[in-house]
Amino acid sequence: MGVPSDEVVQIRHAAAAGDPAVVTVSCPDKTGLGCDLCRVVLLFGLSVVKGDMSTDGRWCYIVLWVLPRRGRPGPVPWGLLKDRLLQLCPVAAPFGFDTADLAAAGLQDAPPPAPRLFLLKLYCFDRMGLLHDVTRVLCELEFTIRRVKVSTTPDGTVLDLFFITDARELLHTKSRREEAYDKLESVLGDSLASREIDPATEDMLTCLQACPLLTPAVMEQMFNTDLIEEQSITTRGDNAISVTTDNSLSSVHTLIQIQCGDHKGLLYDIMRTVKDCNIQISYGRFYATQNGRCDVDLFVVQSDGKKILDQQRQRSLCCRLRMELLRPLRVALVNRGPDTELLVANPVEVSGKGRPLVFYDITLALKNLQKRIFLAEIGRQVVEDREWEVYRVHFGEEHDLSAALQSKIVGGVTSMLMGWD
Known part of the structure; x- marks a missing residue:
């Protein structure tokens, strides 16, 4: 088997402050590779300002010009980014063979096994922004949050249950767990009463799958396309989106042209939608202008x-593309008995993955708004044949939110998720 060299992924750092770095990927093609690469770029807090990609179905060449997003904490770990991108690239076939030969011989790389699931249990004393601080630590450690259950007792004690996986696959080791404990203790200080990381058991996995279903009224509020159009007009001024197809410019390809306003993860949203619709990109060009508009040719x-x-x-x-660009995530505030509940729905790709850092953005927005979180959980639900990751946040019975404050919360969370802040 061939071994990919360091040249599979190249990163050319910016020549001056404010200039983009250039990420180049040259490797065998595979279904959904562009989407996977864009997800990692988004995970590392980077914004794509320009992109070019081409493939002949066997080999692909992708160039992304990227900038750190405004407000991204700390420097970009470029070496780690390169490692994570390399992990996504298929291994090149030996000289004289191609991927079809390898597949016929049963020598293609086997899909990686599912990452091991662990349960992080934290007992804390409540304070403003506690949940976001925990989430930030987990993201910095490269832990992926799969599910969350957070509850607060009347005396201010918080029980956080995080079902997590480790990108480094080292959480079974004592040294990796100690690294996590040290980081949590450093950030949480006296707010942390105890912490524990254990492998998730079958009983825990059963609990993991349990999630209250959205009611029909709530689904209408969050997924009705007409309501989404109306909400978008009042939420963001620059919503002009044009998506057209043209079969006259190429004898073998359909041209999809997109003109729209920029938002966080825009290129990822386009790539995941095209992939989920079983459409293959032969050549693509992406450009974000300085006035916040984007032009895309596929x-x-x-x-x-x-x-x-x-x-x-x-x-x-x-x-489908227009709706995914207009509102890639759905945000709503609903009354649930005496409580007010914030709901955020994140679309899940056919591969089972979703947009990264959603819980991070939600908790950061609420911390900025000085809103305490009483209960929180993450689950999944199928709506109209599509799977969504649903984030639920309760503010507690004592929080009687005025219409103006409700609008401020929805606007603040939406702006954080879309990168409009």
């Missing part, structure tokens, strides 16, 4: 290698 084919000629499928694809 030359694509269907999974059978042919142009998209069916007009109904063209319309469906354009509508």
Whole structure:
């Protein structure tokens, strides 16, 4: 088997402050690779200001010009970013072979096993921003938060249950757990009463899957496309989105042209949508202007290698892309008995993965708004044949929120998620 060299991923650092770094990936192609790369770039707090990608179906070449997002904590760990991008790239076939040969011989790389799941249990004394501080530590440690259950007792004691996986796959070792404990103790200080990390058991996994379902009224509020259009008009002034298809410019490809306002993870949202619609990109170009607008050209084919000629499928694809760019995540405040509940729905890709750092952004927005979190949990639910990761946050019975404050919370969380802050 061939071994990818360091040249599979190259990072050219910015020549001057404010200039973008250039990330270049050259490797064998695979389905969804562009989406996976964009997810990692988003995970590292980077914004893509320009992009070019091309593939012949066997080999792909991707160049991304990236800048650290405003407010990103600390310097970018470029070496770690390169390692994470390399892990996504398929191994090159030996000379004289291609990926089809390897597949026929049963020698292709096997998919990696599912990461081991662990339970982090924290007992803390409540304070403003506590949950965000914990979330920030877990993100810095490269832990992925799979599920969360947070509860607060009347005396101010908080029990945090985080079901997590480790990108480094070392959480079974004592040294890695001690690293996590030290980091948590350093950040939380006297607020931390006890901490414990254990492998998740079958009973815990059963609990992991349990999640209260959204009511029909709430689903109407969060997923009705007409309501989303109205909410977007009042939430953000620059919502002009144009998505068109053109079959006249290429004999073998359909051109998808997108013009829209920029937001955090825009290129990731485009790539995941195209992948989920089973569309393959042969060539793509992305450019973000200084006035906050983006232009995207994608030359694509269907999974059978042919142009998209069916007009109904063209319309469906354009509508799907427009909605995913208009509101990639759904945010709502609803009354649940005496409590007020914040709901955020994050679309899950066909691969089972979703947008990273959503819980981080939610808790940071609430910390900035000086809102304490009484209860919180993460679960998954299928809505109209699509799976969504649903984040629930309760503020407690004593929080009687005025209409103005409710609007401020929804606006603040939405702006943080979309990078409009």
